[in-house]
Amino acid sequence: MANSIVIDPITRIEGHLRIEVEVKDGKVVDAYSSGTMVRGFELILKGRDPRDAWAFTERACGVCTTVHALASVRAVENALGITVPPNAELIRNLMFCAQYLQDHVVHFYHLHALDWVDVVSALGADPKKASEIAQSLSSWPKSSPGYFTDLQRRLKTFVESGQLGIFANGYWGHPAYKLPAEVNLIGVAHYLEALEWQKEIVKVHTIFGGKNPHPNYLVGGVPCSLNIDEVNAINAERLAHVGQLFEEAERFVDQVYIPDLLAIASFYKDWGAIGSGLSNYMAYGDLPVNGYADVGAFKFPRGVILNRNLAEILPIDGADPMEVQEFVTHSWYDYAGGDQVGKHPWEGETKLHYTGPKPPYEQLEVNQKYSWMKTPRWKGQPMEVGPLSRMLVAYASGRQEVKDIVDGTLKQLGVPLTALFSTLGRTAARGLETKLIAGWAKEFYGQLLANIKRGETRTANTTRWDPSTWPAEARGVGLTEAPRGALAHWIVIRDRKIDNYQLVVPSTWNASPRDAQGQMSAYESSLIGTPVANTDQPVEVLRTIHSFDPCIACAVHLHDEHGRSVHHLNTF
């Protein structure tokens, strides 16, 4: 007899996600993924100035902040035929790298680690042994026996207070937790250290974009100017700060994140055969090194892998109406042409129409419509997007540095290539690309300094800034890679205003409901076969879902102030 489990809310993610699974004989046999919040971004964008769209769409997500702004300015630049100066491309790349470094580390420690690390078990660890293990893993200085003793005392005091805060009601002690107590203690230590560190790397955004989250972007370039003779511009002091932030980031990744990832993975090798899901992988690619037009030179290459065939990389054309299409067969929207058709985003429609159960509800009507997410397909095929897809496309494209790091890691863990197609593979791929990015950021930084040295300081192309220079109608597509996977914005500009704007975001590819043919998307597909030891504590389901790093606010497209009373109370 199948046992039905609902997990809502899925926590340690961005946004509102609900997972319903059927469990039979200790394994998931059916799964449904639902986005339960919608804001209607695409309706709000209609009629606005295309140069403002980056600011609107950036608010699609505050976790992967900046990536929507980047997709948006690229879409407008594509529509209007604008090429940005090389320095603007480099600064965008540096902001991209800073975003990945922060986002991936926060995902690993603060959103994903508690699926693998048992906080309560760390209470029983031997701090001296933890110190020995930590020192055998890396040269990170915070690894003395005293450090772990202090940490453990902090943890004990916290638990004994009876106020467990964010750790309350976790699945502690569940048999699926496999780490020795000492490794759990190291994990908790680095959870806290990563929380301190993550606020540093984002200062790259603050320097170039004025703030984080949600730094500023600009159609045609970047808003900051370079002037090494001016305190009010990006000068040697600002650049030195950026350089130092990337140095420290690389140290943290090399000495903390990667060693932890490998150490934890070595205890969970069985997860290299769980959570495989789809066998199609897609990456739009990013990090141009020779201008955005030279796709072949991107650090992350573009392409599609079908049926795990690493011998062939298929090209992607965002402008081809037959390639990327969105379906609403199982989504709470109406299409004028009926629910069975797929629509290319330039022709996309966003008409909200809720037909689900009346809240409060226990179960969704999963054979009908059951999500605020649309269902995107590439040539009719479901695609997994994200770090694993990026690494696979780069690996299959023959990128040597990617092959080296992937093969080296597989060898170190003693697992076959097929272990990549799994929950563990996704989590590992995220770490490996973080390491690559830490290195690439330093290359981009060096190139920026070299440009300035030879007198190249332009950061904006304003030839098409004035709307009077624009054609009556223009269409553009902006492709990028969000930390969570392939992201694109499509824009139609008519009479200098936005006529249509559609976002097709990574978590929509991965978390969407079934399509018109009944094909599952990545989340649902990857859950099939996942073991569930205890249906009251489905930590295994969380592991696989978290391995995708869900980010749901962007996936669901997306009064008069007088007379209200304001309460001033003297006591709180």
Next chain:
Amino acid sequence: MRRSPTIWEQAESLGHSRRDFLQFCAWLAAAAGLESSSVGQVVHALETKPRLPVVWFHFQECTCCSESFIRSSHPIVSDIILDKISLDYTETLQAAAGHQAEAALHETMKKHHGEYLMLVEGSVPTGADGVYCCIGGRTSLDIVKEAAEGAKAIVAWGSCASNGCIQAARPNPTGATPIHEIITNRPIIKVPGCPPIGEVMAATIVHLLAFDTIPDLDAVGRPKAFYSRRVHDTCYRRPNYDAGLFVESWDDENARRGYCLYKMGCRGPVTYNACAVTRWNGGVSFPIQSGHGCIGCSEANFWDNGPFYSHLENLPGLSIEANADAVGMTAAVATGAGIVAHAALTSVRKRKVIVDQEREGLERDGQQ
């Protein structure tokens, strides 16, 4: 019943020295805009209070407020603020999921009825009976009403909870509604911004913990400590404005010298926020310092006061020198005329200065 440890006891057990703790208290006092003589009061409050139960809701939002909060920069803030309050429910960080998460929430709501602090990130959709945002099968409308019942006070994080923000922009497809329009019988502190500055968020919590009072609020419910000054009046580029020195085009010579961004659409003259004083991410910069105008993200309806790169001269204006409370009420619709009037007056007053400075600049350039 076991007494919950005080904040000082916790800080001590977490390995912080007394010196760290006192420095933290001094920083809190400074952040809250207090005289140095108040530090003792802060120390006393944190030494004697058990951790405050806190529940943090996410409705229609993008989580930028949570992200901003964890960016708060003072060295021991992440330890003290995250550990010194008892954050019993937060979808972003908590270990538990699904019904275990909901159980944690309900336990706090029951056990600490009337005592817990409720933090809200996001607006609440009221369209279509609330189905545009459901958690655990219930509408956010339902959840917010239930939770507010036992809350001691509510903090509306960010522009979403304070004024509806982007999803409430025209045509507001989901009926996105700020908290104060739904809950009218509880004290609400609005901390607007998209997102608010991390240190401002931390300081708001700290004020409640340390002083046991709601901070002094302006006419629209924002803490005066952080929202009583216009970005324009505290901007380090203000002298350029007064001298009529403006950026005319992106990355032009004037941009490279850091002149005023008013002609590029800067909303600093109608935006009340601490950006130009507190700055962002540990004081590293703020939008204007990095070359982009303020978009006015802490003011209600700022999304509909665009386009961001032009002035709205046809909107009703008001005296730009009006006091903060009065301006705060209508600042959001005053973008254009106020700035233009101010600029025109300044321009007349400063014309001679401008001419002189320009001549000086030309001479300097000629010499190079």
